Amino acid sequence: METDSIRSQFPILDQKVYGKPLVYFDNAATTQKPQSVIDTLCRYYQTLNSNIHRGAHYLAGEATEEYEQTRRAVQQFINARHSHEIVFTRGTTESINLVAASFGQRFLNEGDEVVVSAMEHHSNIVPWQLACERQGARLQVIPFDDEGVLDLEALRGLLNEKTRIVAVNHVSNTLGTVNPIRQIVDIAHSHGIPVLVDGAQAISHFAVDVQELGCDFYCFSGHKMYGPMGVGVMYGREELLEQMPPYQGGGEMIKDVTFERTTYNELPFKFEAGTPAVGDVLGLHSAIRFMQQTGVDNIARHEKELTDYATERLLQIEDLRIYGRAKEKTSVISFLVGNAHPYDVGTLLDKLGIAVRTGHHCTQPIMDRYGIPGTVRASFAVYNTREEVDTLISAIERIAPMLA
Numbered sequence: 001m002e003t004d005s006i007r008s009q010f011p012i013l014d015q016k017v018y019g020k021p022l023v024y025f026d027n028a029a030t031t032q033k034p035q036s037v038i039d040t041l042c043r044y045y046q047t048l049n050s051n052i053h054r055g056a057h058y059l060a061g062e063a064t065e066e067y068e069q070t071r072r073a074v075q076q077f078i079n080a081r082h083s084h085e086i087v088f089t090r091g092t093t094e095s096i097n098l099v100a101a102s103f104g105q106r107f108l109n110e111g112d113e114v115v116v117s118a119m120e121h122h123s124n125i126v127p128w129q130l131a132c133e134r135q136g137a138r139l140q141v142i143p144f145d146d147e148g149v150l151d152l153e154a155l156r157g158l159l160n161e162k163t164r165i166v167a168v169n170h171v172s173n174t175l176g177t178v179n180p181i182r183q184i185v186d187i188a189h190s191h192g193i194p195v196l197v198d199g200a201q202a203i204s205h206f207a208v209d210v211q212e213l214g215c216d217f218y219c220f221s222g223h224k225m226y227g228p229m230g231v232g233v234m235y236g237r238e239e240l241l242e243q244m245p246p247y248q249g250g251g252e253m254i255k256d257v258t259f260e261r262t263t264y265n266e267l268p269f270k271f272e273a274g275t276p277a278v279g280d281v282l283g284l285h286s287a288i289r290f291m292q293q294t295g296v297d298n299i300a301r302h303e304k305e306l307t308d309y310a311t312e313r314l315l316q317i318e319d320l321r322i323y324g325r326a327k328e329k330t331s332v333i334s335f336l337v338g339n340a341h342p343y344d345v346g347t348l349l350d351k352l353g354i355a356v357r358t359g360h361h362c363t364q365p366i367m368d369r370y371g372i373p374g375t376v377r378a379s380f381a382v383y384n385t386r387e388e389v390d391t392l393i394s395a396i397e398r399i400a401p402m403l404a
């Protein structure tokens, strides 16, 4: 894979900040967008903008066709059985809220239990807390060890006849751990319990096959996979989606409305109330094309090499500690140096042109588990290079003594 030709597709990378070449290592927060995605957004608003599914005119027909083509592209990308199992949302957060609210209303009752893990993003904790509060259910938590590996024995011990769903991330945005979803699904399904997977940090890094994983729901965001902000996906198994009530009411999700009674549209439209982000959905299609043309396996290989290299070099720095040392890991490295506050490290790196994230990364329970206020997080994408890692290492070596 030729990194130069990939980088040249991302205009934002070719700039200086504070007079230094930009090194963008905040990809777990959001990836940059290739020109093809930017062009799609422009083309949509220049030539195609129209409200979909309703108009009897040319533009509406074309926009609808491209919107539905994207649904089929997503279906193929994650190997869902049906295109109507793909629901467009605003992002992972909305996808999980949709499931927690709708599944919760249908299946959660007083005294029931929902199992999440201790390494979830707040987006896969709070919606379940809200659902539990509404229904009188309880949250149970799978712990993880010092290396950042989930305790599957503990999971087995947590499941019982009151458990209604298990919700875990595929990849931790703080630790980088790739969780053994197939195994988790097998454990949960042996009790007849469905599994929701938060795939926000997995989808851009390796191939995802929802049928092979066997999960019941899979949620992700377009903006973390080279696509636009404002669009995400909720995949759900047809049998469950059919039984779940609408999440929001409004236009497009209905069949018939009278003041006495409303009947709902079929899947997936039952879950897509109101005007969607059509341009962003089309942009997501371009992002999928970008990933397929680059090769998802090439992306995975490149990122693994970079992560291994960065890990090795970081660990050579005196008193640098990495949080998240699972064997199965993606390109996220969380660390602390000496007793320097992560925010100070991040601020100084920024002045050297290096964008990292600092803080709790919306995973406060992970910080509590380790007894730390936060970490510095460097996360890589397909366009990052070894030279950029070298720049990061030199920068840390330079600033660490200043913060000691």
Ligand code: PLP
Residues within 6 Å of the ligand: 028, 029, 090, 091, 092, 093, 094, 121, 123, 124, 169, 171, 172, 173, 198, 200, 201, 221
């Ligand atoms: N889940 C994980 C693991 C994440 O890393 C993130 C974002 O960082 C989210 C959920 C929320 O994604 P979004 O803000 O795109 O809805």
